[in-house]
Amino acid sequence: MADLQERGHLLTEQINPLSQNLDQLSSLELVELFNIEDQKAVAAVAAAKVELAQAIEKTAERLQQGGRLFYIGAGTSGRLGVLDAAECPPTFCTPPELVQGIIAGGAGALVRSSEDLEDRAQDGEAAIAQRQITQLDVVVGITAGGTTPFVHGALNAARQRGAVTIFIACVPQEQVSIDVDIDIRLLTGPEVLAGSTRLKAGTATKLTLNILSTGVMVKLGKVYGNRMVDVAVTNQKLRDRALRILQDLTGLSRETAALLLERSGKWVKLALLMHWTGLEKQAGDQLLSEHQGNLRAAVASYNNTKA
Missing domain, CATH: 3.40.50.10490 (Glucose-6-phosphate isomerase like protein; domain 1)
Structure with a gap:
């Protein structure tokens, strides 16, 4: 040295x-x-x-x-x-x-x-x-x-x-x-x-x-595409970002996206999974856990079971 x-x-x-x-x-x-x-x-x-x-x-x-x-x-x-x-x-x-x-x-x-x-x-x-x-x-x-x-x-x-x-x-x-x-x-x-x-x-x-x-x-599966789906919704700016992510990826209105975000416990990743699969919060949370929090893998797994 x-x-x-x-x-x-x-x-x-x-x-x-x-x-x-x-x-x-x-x-x-x-x-x-x-x-x-x-x-x-x-x-x-x-x-x-x-x-x-x-x-x-x-x-x-x-x-x-x-x-x-x-x-x-x-x-x-x-x-x-x-x-x-x-x-x-x-x-x-x-x-x-x-x-x-x-x-x-x-x-x-x-x-x-x-x-x-x-x-x-x-x-x-x-x-x-x-x-x-x-x-x-x-x-x-x-x-x-x-x-x-x-x-x-x-x-x-x-x-x-x-x-x-x-x-x-x-x-x-x-x-x-x-x-x-x-x-x-x-x-x-x-x-x-x-x-x-x-x-x-x-x-x-x-x-x-x-x-x-x-x-x-x-x-580690903390993003979906290039979206910050694990963002912590801790202030108004981050809540707005969370709602925009939900709207962009689902086509929902801002009001409906806000309701979905609340139902998910303010977790964008879980909100998306709930919307795309129809699962409720507890079942969606469990499915994410089974896939180490990877949203894409969780959605694919759900679709495979329904195929």
Whole structure:
């Protein structure tokens, strides 16, 4: 692994030749430069598509067996992991413990810099022990520069416990090597502001986590087509989204869709199954359970029994 005291050779710490006169640019020139450089974040994710697809498959497999997904990082990387985890319950109606974010320094580090805490590998190890990680779980270590001891400590501990380990970094393997199951490298190059990995590196990381968590939820049957059928109906905006999904997929009026949503216990997936099969709430719920919550499989099974 790279010398933690000497990081100047890392790709994320290099000087970007296109922005050496950053402090002399007009506001428009500055925005244009950022826009050009940010396109490299999308390209970096595309270059890692094979490893990212493997991460989706492996994570979905473990979660189907009762496992959990953990993101762990420090600073910006940790905050991005916590953000992605926090967005899963409202989007996919998952229990909060299914996808969890761990950041060095705890909740306080979300709003106040605690980067000094990233240097403690033992804290990463302790976080894994505290959450009783097992062989059913998946641990994703996120570190733009690749060297964060907190993340390395956590991944080593998780690997010893048999968990699936995934590494996300923005430096090539020859600069920072690590023994993990899936190694995702997002090579975004030198930042516009040298060393500020909350920029392109952070953008590429956010894109990667978006794809990973959404891909896993697709595999778990949390969507139907491209519809958010497991959306948690917890406010007016989400209720409106739920009703629009029901209307679009069934052709029902808004008033009838609202009644169906209430009958289902405000669960879009169950409401659709009830409408398409004629089953009542309890029977529909049981059928979904038999198919691990997969609506398409549940509907197909019902139709096969009636054929």
